[in-house]
Amino acid sequence: MVESVQPYDAEDRTDSQRFMGESLDLLNDLARKDRHRGLYVVASWASNRNPSITCLPLGCSVEWVVVTPDGLLEDESVVARFKIAGWNPGLTLEANPNLTIDITVSEAPPPRDDSDTLSMRTRTMMAVVETIIDTFEETLD
Numbered sequence: 001m002v003e004s005v006q007p008y009d010a011e012d013r014t015d016s017q018r019f020m021g022e023s024l025d026l027l028n029d030l031a032r033k034d035r036h037r038g039l040y041v042v043a044s045w046a047s048n049r050n051p052s053i054t055c056l057p058l059g060c061s062v063e064w065v066v067v068t069p070d071g072l073l074e075d076e077s078v079v080a081r082f083k084i085a086g087w088n089p090g091l092t093l094e095a096n097p098n099l100t101i102d103i104t105v106s107e108a109p110p111p112r113d114d115s116d117t118l119s120m121r122t123r124t125m126m127a128v129v130e131t132i133i134d135t136f137e138e139t140l141d
Contacts, residue, residue, distance in 0.1 A: 023128045026108060026121065033107075041105065044073040047114060048100040051080045055093055060086035071110070073101065 047070040053062050063085040068078050079097040087093075104111075104118050111117065 019124070020128050020131075022109075023121070023124045027125045027129070029107075030105070041107065043104055045102045045104040045111065046070060046073050046077065046079070046099045047102065047111070049079055050098045051082075052096045052098055053082055053084075053093070054095075055084055055087070055091060057091065060084055060088070060091055072104070 049067045049070065051065065051067060053065065055061060061084070063083040065080055065082040067080045071077075079099060084093065100114070102111075102117050108118070108121070
C-alpha cells in the first residue's frame with residue numbers, strides 16, 4: 001500500500017492514491033521540520049476575492065477592477081486595484097474586500113480549491129495514517 005503512493009509510481013496512481021501520497025508528503029515535511037526544531041509560520045490564506053466598491057455621490061463610477069489571485073495575506077497584501085472615473089477630492093468611496101480568510105501553514109502547498117483547508121488537510125493526514133496503520137496491523141494477524 002505504501003509503495004502505491006510513492007512518487008516514482010505517479011503516472012499509474014489513482015486520484016485517491018495520489019491524494020494519499022500528497023498527504024503523506026505534507027505530513028513528512030511537517031515532521032522533518034519538527035525534528036530539526038524549525039518554526040512553523042501560521043499564516044492567513046485569502047481566497048474567493050470579490051471586492052465591492054461604491055462611489056458617492058452619483059456621477060463617478062468604477063472604471064475597472066483587477067483582483068489579485070488567491071494567496072497569503074502578508075504585511076500589506078493587495079486584494080484589488082481599481083480606477084474610479086469622475087473622481088474628485090471630497091467624494092466618498094466605500095470598499096469591501098469581500099474575501100474568505102482561512103488559516104494555513106505558510107510553507108504548505110497552496111490549496112487546490114476552496115474546500116482544501118488546513119483543517120481538511122489535517123483530517124486527511126490523520127485518516128491516511130490510520131489507514132496505513134490498519135493495513136499493517138492486518139498483515140500481522
